[in-house]
Amino acid sequence: MSxxxxxxxxxxxxxxxxPLQCPYCSNPxxxxxxxxxxxxxxxxxxxxxxxxxxxxxxxxxxGEPMARPDLPELVRHAAKAGLYSNLITSGVLIRPxxxxxxxxxxxxxxxxxxxxxxxxxxxxxxxxxxxxAKKLEAARLIAAEGIPLTLNFVIHRQNAEHVPAxxxxxxxxxxxxxxxxxxxxxxxxxxxxxxxxxxxAQIDATTEAVTAARARLAGRMSIDFVTPDYYEDRPKxxxxxxxxxxxxxxxxxxxxxxxxxxxxxxxxxxxxREASLAAIWEDAPIFNLFRGTDWMPQPCQSCAFKEEDxxxxxxxxxxxxxxxxAADPVCHKAxxxxxxxxAIAQRPQTPPPFRYRRFGNA
Amino acid sequence: xxxxxxxAVMTETTVPRFARGTRLQYDRVREVWFIQAPERAFHADxxxxxxxxxxxxxxxxxxxxxxxxxxFAAPRTVIAHDVLAMVAELAEKQVLLHA
Numbered sequence: 001m002s003x004x005x006x007x008x009x010x011x012x013x014x015x016x017x018x019p020l021q022c023p024y025c026s027n028p029x030x031x032x033x034x035x036x037x038x039x040x041x042x043x044x045x046x047x048x049x050x051x052x053x054x055x056x057x058x059x060x061x062x063g064e065p066m067a068r069p070d071l072p073e074l075v076r077h078a079a080k081a082g083l084y085s086n087l088i089t090s091g092v093l094i095r096p097x098x099x100x101x102x103x104x105x106x107x108x109x110x111x112x113x114x115x116x117x118x119x120x121x122x123x124x125x126x127x128x129x130x131x132x133a134k135k136l137e138a139a140r141l142i143a144a145e146g147i148p149l150t151l152n153f154v155i156h157r158q159n160a161e162h163v164p165a166x167x168x169x170x171x172x173x174x175x176x177x178x179x180x181x182x183x184x185x186x187x188x189x190x191x192x193x194x195x196x197x198x199x200x201a202q203i204d205a206t207t208e209a210v211t212a213a214r215a216r217l218a219g220r221m222s223i224d225f226v227t228p229d230y231y232e233d234r235p236k237x238x239x240x241x242x243x244x245x246x247x248x249x250x251x252x253x254x255x256x257x258x259x260x261x262x263x264x265x266x267x268x269x270x271x272x273r274e275a276s277l278a279a280i281w282e283d284a285p286i287f288n289l290f291r292g293t294d295w296m297p298q299p300c301q302s303c304a305f306k307e308e309d310x311x312x313x314x315x316x317x318x319x320x321x322x323x324x325x326a327a328d329p330v331c332h333k334a335x336x337x338x339x340x341x342x343a344i345a346q347r348p349q350t351p352p353p354f355r356y357r358r359f360g361n362a
Numbered sequence: 363x364x365x366x367x368x369x370a371v372m373t374e375t376t377v378p379r380f381a382r383g384t385r386l387q388y389d390r391v392r393e394v395w396f397i398q399a400p401e402r403a404f405h406a407d408x409x410x411x412x413x414x415x416x417x418x419x420x421x422x423x424x425x426x427x428x429x430x431x432x433x434f435a436a437p438r439t440v441i442a443h444d445v446l447a448m449v450a451e452l453a454e455k456q457v458l459l460h461a
Binding site for chain 1: 381382383385387389391392396398400401402403453454455456
């Protein structure tokens with residue numbers, strides 16, 4: 001296999017600790033304990049290696065990355081290495097002093113998550129009393145500090161009707177970007193699918209709301225819209241292609257092609273404690289497993305779109321078809337497409353209670 | 363003009379600057395220029411890179427056009443057309459603001 005292109009972006013999951021318990025969390029069901037987290041100097045080395053490989057942007061995420069007291073130190077290190085730094089945060093730990101420390105460390109951008117616009121609903125989804133009020137305060141502090149802000153809203157059947165109000169809130173809070181992202185169904189999201197999966201009418205309504213807001217806010221606020229691929233005919237080009245653009249490093253230093261890849265069985269996950277990032281990117285079996293198109297089964301192998309959607313999502317294929325190397329079942333041509341149709345058909349009228357994301361609850 | 367309102371048209375008298383959270387950066391690995399922006403980096407073609415290296419928050423677009431017309435010994439009207447079209451697109455993307 002030829003040498004892969006240099007990675008563009010690194011998702012640095014500094015910790016799985018988080019004050020929130022959102023039932024669609026992208027973290028794995030088995031959360032990494034604090035005692036095994038990478039230390040400051042280990043992360044600094046990783047950031048240097050990433051920059052020298054050609055990574056342009058680092059996204060500090062979690063869990064809640066602000067639970068790490070060394071966050072400003074890592075942000076400063078990223079800036080010195082020439083990396084564009086983005087903080088992906090729930091905002092509940094932001095105080096004027098902690099935000100100032102990040103601004104002084106030359107943090108480039110913040111993505112702040114909201115669970116809803118209605119405080120009672122938002123706090124119920126996050127399973128944290130007072131979380132929404134803290135986020136509103138965090139957004140005001142970020143705007144006052146002048147750090148560019150993206151608001152992120154995860155959309156599902158229990159908040160989809162509020163999308164127009166979410167876009168208005170983003171505008172009021174001075175966000176330059178907003179993400180309206182329907183839940184993806186892996187890990188915790190899959191566990192809670194019946195409580196989260198919207199119906200077709202909700203999808204159509206959110207699409208209309210986003211289209212109208214884009215026209216109204218052109219040049220002032222951009223809107224990223226992620227639809228739930230269960231309602232699409234073709235799969236999404238997950239991660240821009242496996243091992244093509246994106247690296248994820250878990251709190252304990254495992255290096256993955258996507259944040260859900262730990263579900264893939266019978267493979268060793270390389271760690272930054274045992275090998276260099278470049279060696280892992282180029283040679284580790286997990287990265288070469290689904291790189292390019294050689295691995296593809298039919299109908300992908302003879303599909304005209306195989307270099308557009310790269311066969312879709314491997315973790316979704318594993319979760320729904322039981323095989324990571326199957327065609328993504330959301331594709332209407334996939335042999336296992338019935339799994340997706342069944343999930344939609346069997347969706348209960350009343351959403352069941354959330355199974356919250358926390359240590360030991362999977 | 364504040365960052366919260368829509369972009370006014372950029373003309374030769376405009377002094378452009380990069381919005382906070384955006385910048386031009388040379389990528390030594392790929393040997394190309396990128397515009398770094400919130401949660402995306404987009405490739406700056408050689409012409410865009412020449413223009414953006416002259417955006418310093420004090421120079422007018424007219425002055426940028428003069429410098430490029432001289433550097434590339436090209437007709438000023440052609441350069442002006444290209445530069446104004448390019449900055450309009452970057453203002454729309456919230457990369458450039460009026461200083």
